[in-house]
Amino acid sequence: MYHQPVLLTEVIDGLAIRPEGIYADATLGGGGHARAILEKLGPRGRLVGFDQDEDAWEQQPGDKRFTLVPENFRHLERFLKLHSALPLDGLLADLGVSSHQFDTAQRGFSTRYDAPLDMRMDRRSEFTAANLLRTWSEPELLQLFEQYGEVSNARTLARLLVQARRTHELDTIGALKAVLKPVIRGNPQRYLAQVFQALRIGVNDELEALRQLLVQAAKVIRPGGRLAVITFHSLEDRLVKQFIKTGSFGSSATADDRPVEKPFRPVTKKPVTAGPAELKTNNRARSAKLRIAERTGTQDSK
Ligand SMILES: C[S@@+](CC[C@H](N)C(=O)[O-])C[C@H]1O[C@@H](n2cnc3c(N)ncnc32)[C@H](O)[C@@H]1O
Numbered sequence: 582m583y584h585q586p587v588l589l590t591e592v593i594d595g596l597a598i599r600p601e602g603i604y605a606d607a608t609l610g611g612g613g614h615a616r617a618i619l620e621k622l623g624p625r626g627r628l629v630g631f632d633q634d635e636d637a638w639e640q641q642p643g644d645k646r647f648t649l650v651p652e653n654f655r656h657l658e659r660f661l662k663l664h665s666a667l668p669l670d671g672l673l674a675d676l677g678v679s680s681h682q683f684d685t686a687q688r689g690f691s692t693r694y695d696a697p698l699d700m701r702m703d704r705r706s707e708f709t710a711a712n713l714l715r716t717w718s719e720p721e722l723l724q725l726f727e728q729y730g731e732v733s734n735a736r737t738l739a740r741l742l743v744q745a746r747r748t749h750e751l752d753t754i755g756a757l758k759a760v761l762k763p764v765i766r767g768n769p770q771r772y773l774a775q776v777f778q779a780l781r782i783g784v785n786d787e788l789e790a791l792r793q794l795l796v797q798a799a800k801v802i803r804p805g806g807r808l809a810v811i812t813f814h815s816l817e818d819r820l821v822k823q824f825i826k827t828g829s830f831g832s833s834a835t836a837d838d839r840p841v842e843k844p845f846r847p848v849t850k851k852p853v854t855a856g857p858a859e860l861k862t863n864n865r866a867r868s869a870k871l872r873i874a875e876r877t878g879t880q881d882s883k
Pocket residue numbers: 584585586587607608609610611612613614615631632633634637652653654655675676677678679680702790
């Protein structure tokens with residue numbers, strides 16, 4: 582199976598779908614959530630699905646109410662405008678990688694295989710994990726592993742990688758794992774997973790893409806419309822929580838991403854997590870957190 586959607590019922594309930602509404606799925610993946618949204622839409626409803634991975638484009642629902650946007654969701658507003666799909670009644674983002682991406686050896690996302698260190702979701706980009714390891718400075722690598730991987734010895738790791746790349750080609754998973762051996766702390770599987778997660782977030786610039794998505798969500802969702810975001814990493818959940826609560830990211834907001842004043846009202850105070858039945862059948866659901874919010878105020882007329 583390409584991907585088993587997480588928190589499916591909770592997402593559909595949270596979006597409170599209006600049959601005539603216009604919806605966007607920022608992360609189409611295998612189209613599980615998208616198909617469930619289409620089931621709730623009437624003949625005049627619409628769904629626009631974004632994905633930056635060409636493998637996901639083949640998963641698009643064959644439905645004339647559906648429009649595929651084969652792009653990064655950073656360009657949400659621009660493409661919704663292009664497809665006359667504004668304002669939205671609801672937006673879903675189910676972040677991170679799909680099982681298909683993770684389980685395809687040559688994509689380089691999983692520590693289970695030996696393959697090129699790729700990790701690009703969008704293969705039109707030239708920036709791979711191998712490029713990152715070749716070009717980022719030691720302080721950049723330190724920040725990456727500390728913040729995105731929560732690696733306990735990030736400083737040692739960053740120093741080791743900068744030394745190792747002088748003499749080794751760090752362009753395959755096997756080569757990276759061999760170099761990492763002496764600095765692994767605790768459970769090796771867990772340590773490697775943290776390192777790989779950090780590299781993936783860095784390669785795909787995932788946190789900046791999320792910030793841009795949230796800022797645009799406030800512009801494209803009509804008052805009363807819904808935002809549903811599923812995260813798998815505490816940093817992502819913190820960004821979503823903070824943006825819903827305050828309409829900004831504090832000091833991390835970029836200059837041209839001027840946030841709108843408190844654009845959302847949280848529908849659920851605490852994030853929704855998977856129940857025991859889902860946890861039994863879907864391992865990926867373990868770290869999933871869903872936040873639902875409703876757009877407040879008056880729509881920017883753009
Ligand atoms: C967890 S999967 C989504 C699964 C989907 N909800 C389903 O039911 O099958 C995440 C998908 O979002 C895509 N993705 C992640 N970040 C993206 C971004 N910034 N822009 C566009 N697509 C992105 C990935 O390529 C992947 O296919």
